[in-house]
Amino acid sequence: MSIEVRNEYGTVSISKEVITTIAGGAAVECYGIVGMASRKQLKDGLSEILGKENFSKGVVVRGEDGDIDIDMYIIVGYGTKVSEVAHNVQNQVKYSLKKMIGLDVNTINIYIHGVRVTS
Secondary structure, eight states, X not given: OEEXXXXXXXXXXXXXXXXXXXXXXXXHTSTTEEEEEOSOHHHHOTTOEEXXXXXXXXXXXXXXXXXXXXXXXXXXXXXXXXXXHHHHHHHHHHHHXXXXXXXXXXXXXXXXXXXXXXX
């Protein structure tokens, strides 16, 4: 499934896989993020940290009537302020999607699925 963006030149079709990869990559670069978590923890294993090739398991993209909503499941580092980390992830993902593919995001919902001690 893809999301269509219309402009004066025509229509661009963007795969949801592309959006999940960009959003996941932007999120894991933020301070305080240990990694992405699977949205189906009981099925995939508790607190599994996903690699770059599996961001689609930790990011859900919904598009309806031109509005894009993203759900992100993350694992944060111990000792970080969770609200600040979530806010930074939201801002970074919105910025990255706007800069790379010109996509405006309506909402980004952050779900904290674990806290890990980082070394």
